[in-house]
Amino acid sequence: MIYSNRLHKTLFSQTSIAPLAMFRVLFGTLMLFSTLRFWSNGWIETQYIAPGFFFKYYGFHWVVCPPDWAVYVLFGLMAISSAGIALGLFYRFFAALFFLSFTYVELIDVSNYLNHYYFVSLIALLLVFLPAHRNYSLDARFAFTKPQATVAAFTIQIIKLQLSIVYFYAGVAKLNYDWLVHALPLKMWLPAQAHLPVMGDWLTYEWVAYAFSWAGAAYDLSIPFLLWNKRTRPYAFFAVIAFHLTTWWLFPIGVFPWVMIFSTLIFFSPHWHQSAFTFLGIPLSRDFAGNKQHTPSLSRLLPLALSAFIAFQLLFPWRYLLYPGKLFWTEQGYRFSWRVMLMEKAGYAVFKVTDPRTGTYTEVDPEEYLSVNQVKQMATQPDLILQFAHFLKKEYERKGIADAEVRANVYVTLNGRPNKLFIDPTLDLCTVKDGLAPKNWILPDA
Amino acid sequence: MPDWFYIRRLSLLLFGASLLLVSCGEDGEGPSKVDFDRKAMLTHWYEDQIQPSMEAFNESVKTLDEAYGAFHSQPTQGNLDAVKTTYEAAYITFQHVKFYEFGPSANVSFRVNLNTYPTDTAKIETLVGNGSFNGGAANQLDAQGFPALDYLFFSKQVDLINSPAHRNFAEKNLLYMSNLSQTVTTSWQTHRSAFLQADGTDVGSSLGQVVNNLNQDYELIKNAKIGFPAGKKTFGTPYPKTVEAYYSGISLDLAEANLVAIHNFYRGFNSFSQKQGLSLQDNLEALGTQAEGQLLSDLLDAQFQDAREKLVMIPGVLSNAVLAHTAEVDAAYSAIQLNVIYLKTDMPSALGVIITYQDNDGD
Known part of the structure; x- marks a missing residue:
């Protein structure tokens, strides 16, 4: 009973809204920046306008790429709604709009999948239901919502828990043979950065790759605990900055380091966040309810739904255990599991379209239909190879070849080992239906 | 939980790590330090490879232009024969520079403008008829450059000696080609610091550009030079007229020159400067x-060699071989393709070269 009382207190006691409100401001601002960066890099064009074919997520075949103008509208909505989140203006509406527009865009093409996009979608979904706008917001200032000085503690703990899952699972994923015993892929990636000033030469030593691998795993596994503990927190945050700046400096991983650095601020004390708001000149709106308990309107359902949300994330990454073969090779159950910067994989795929009436075949280089990024992603991921084969069947049907058979010669190198045949080259991929069942046509690694 | 709990755990972890480091130090599977001077390789590439090759190409176009000038004012068979010789030399030299399709060359779409084939002979005849030539325009691409010259100089349909209209078209095309070649060569001369400063491995780096373009050009040998005419893209139906340099019949010489150029570059040798330097082979x-x-x-080197040997086994001219000597053509095609696999997977992976501009967190 004592334990459950303690748990109850941890989750439902009233605590300052400041950390949650600050998280809202930082997240919204970063998303605005990230959306504008994506736009100005010309990636809307290269990712969503130029390709004539998009790889679908299993179960989301209904998500189609809208007409060009509508893609820009979607990104416009993303930008406006992330500003709405940051300002806390019509917050629930904009949080929902951001979640929907962002997630829809991410679902258009699997080949764009990044763990940090998944993270953004999850956080955005959470924010829709959290009272992050109840203070330090325009909604509170203009009394569109009843200002609150406090919130139930679980509305903040849930974000900490979400961040902890990301780190811890990323750490668990690093506990594999290649990473720990061979320092792969860092042993390949670090010497490639030998040109960098000051530390460049240092990166060419093998022991540095080992040190980075082990330190990276130790960091991911321990940082949630170190952030949660009050005494270790300042050191932990210093480690957060050092770790993410290093990855930002070494690898092209976009805004992710900044998202993580700013997100982990939520572990800091309410007092720290209140001072930060004072420093930023964002005033606290008066809470007329005084010391009364603030519980979200969906008080009974919300904790339950959040528990399910967390349970899903704790379980889903383990689905790979249900598949035969090596995870990094087959990638069955690889996504949505915080497997970040874990392997160096490159592939080459040539497709053979056979006309069953004549027995003759034609070779198709995927470059004829796909963007550079799509080709790169497809050539190492069996489900995408399958989708492209089915696309080719339709494409050649259109060209007058009925019932075309599509086979693929795919060669993949993983973590610097010599390339090997990846899938069964004799199999007509059109006879295979995509699904969650194990893909027994993937050839074994080693 | 108390702090010491974490601290003890962390130190245990670090202790374990250092033990492992010691035990791994002796497995001898890779170098304990990657000792390679990438900057020196880039310098060799710029000074001994790209620059001398571009200069040589520019010279070869000038020579061709001069020979043509002589023919243009005195259209004799003797002068035409001289033009043909200089044309072949320039086209061969072009094979040594066409994989530098980045930096100044990419800015002017060097390869596409000089070598889009098969050339559209009907379009050329129309343009000859109305006396227009719009070098570099989108609708001119398959009626300009080397493939257009190939038709004008070698086709039996064209009587260049007796047709001033055709001669004028050839002159305009050559003027366009020599201007383009001069522009690119000049631009490369001032591109030194930009090339050497991009010393990373990202997609915009010089190493990244070289690897990506070398691979792309090598794939063009497989697909455009041999695969398409041999019917690899057309359900086995050969299209002999789509070979490069169909009218002069020097397709195989050009393919071989292209292959030799890439192979030499890979090995760090340049046949124009006669210099040897740090190469992709050394880097690997x-x-x-x-x-x-x-x-x-070593494997890549051997496979380049094998592809060259298989290529020269193809008898006669390629436009005939794709019909009559399919076994030899297929053998060459396969040998070239085998190396594509290693060039596009193992090599960029090992070098840490990135091929897209996108954010990355996966592999």
């Missing part, structure tokens, strides 16, 4: 990457 050797029980650097 320094990384110690293995493939098929040997160094990847």
Whole structure:
């Protein structure tokens, strides 16, 4: 009973809204920046306008790429709604709009999948239901919502828990043979950065790759605990900055380091966040309810739904255990599991379209239909190879070849080992239906 | 939980790590330090490879232009024969520079403008008829450059000696070509610091550009030079007229020159400067990457050699061989393709070269 009382207190006691409100401001601002960066890099064009074919997520075949103008509208909505989140203006509406527009865009093409996009979608979904706008917001200032000085503690703990899952699972994923015993892929990636000033030469030593691998795993596994503990927190945050700046400096991983650095601020004390708001000149709106308990309107359902949300994330990454073969090779159950910067994989795929009436075949280089990024992603991921084969069947049907058979010669190198045949080259991929069942046509690694 | 709990755990972890480091230090599977001077390789590439090759190409176009000038004012058979010789020399030299399709060359779409084939002979005849030539325009691409010259100089349909209209078209095309070649060569001369400063491995770096373009050009040998005419893209139906240099019949010489140029570049040798320097092969050797029980650097070298040997086994002219000597053509095609696999997977992977501009967190 004592334990459950303690748990109850941890989750439902009233605590300052400041950390949650600050998280809202930082997240919204970063998303605005990230959306504008994506736009100005010309990636809307290269990712969503130029390709004539998009790889679908299993179960989301209904998500189609809208007409060009509508893609820009979607990104416009993303930008406006992330500003709405940051300002806390019509917050629930904009949080929902951001979640929907962002997630829809991410679902258009699997080949764009990044763990940090998944993270953004999850956080955005959470924010829709959290009272992050109840203070330090325009909604509170203009009394569109009843200002609150406090919130139930679980509305903040849930974000900490979400961040902890990301780190811890990323750490668990690093506990594999290649990473720990061979320092792969860092042993390949670090010497490639030998040109960098000051530390460049240092990166060419093998022991540095080992040190980075082990330190990276130790960091991911321990940082949630170190952030949660009050005494270790300042050191932990210093480690957060050092770790993410290093990855930002070494690898092209976009805004992710900044998202993580700013997100982990939520572990800091309410007092720290209140001072930060004072420093930023964002005033606290008066809470007329005084010391009364603030519980979200969906008080009974919300904790339950959040528990399910967390349970899903704790379980889903383990689905790979249900598949035969090596995870990094087959990638069955690889996504949505915080497997970040874990392997160096490159592939080459040539497709053979056979006309069953004549027995003759034609070779198709995927470059004829796909963007550079799509080709790169497809050539190492069996489900995408399958989708492209089915696309080719339709494409050649259109060209007058009925019932075309599509086979693929795919060669993949993983973590610097010599390339090997990846899938069964004799199999007509059109006879295979995509699904969650194990893909027994993937050839074994080693 | 108390702090010491974490601290003890962390120190245990670090202790374990250092033990492992010691035990791994002796497994001898890779170098303990990657010792390779990438900057020196880039310098060699710029000074001994790209620059001399571009200069040589520019010279060869000038020579062709001069020979044509002589023919243009005195259209004799003797002068035309001289033009043909200089044309072949320039086209061969072009094969040594066409994989530098980045930086100044990419800015002017060098390769596409000089070598879009098969050339559209009907379009050329129309343009000859109305006396227009709009070098570099989108609708002119398949009626300009070397492939257009090939038709004008060698086709039996064209009587260049007696047709001033055709001669004028050839002159305009050559003027366009020599201007383009001069522009690119001049631009490369001032591109030194930009090339050397981009010393990373990202997609915009010089190494990234070289690897990506070398691969792309090598794939063009497989697909455009041989695969398409041999029917690899058309359900086995050969299209002999789509070979490069169909009218002069020097397709195989050009393919071989292209292959030799890429192979030499890979090995760090340049036939114009006669200089040897740090190469992709040296870089891969320094990384110690293995493939098929040997160094990847040696395997690639051997496969380049094999592709060259298979290519020269094709008898006669390619437009005939795709019909009459399919076994030899297929053998060459396969040998070239085998190396594509290693060039596009193992090599960029080992070098840490990135091929897209996108954010990355996956592999």
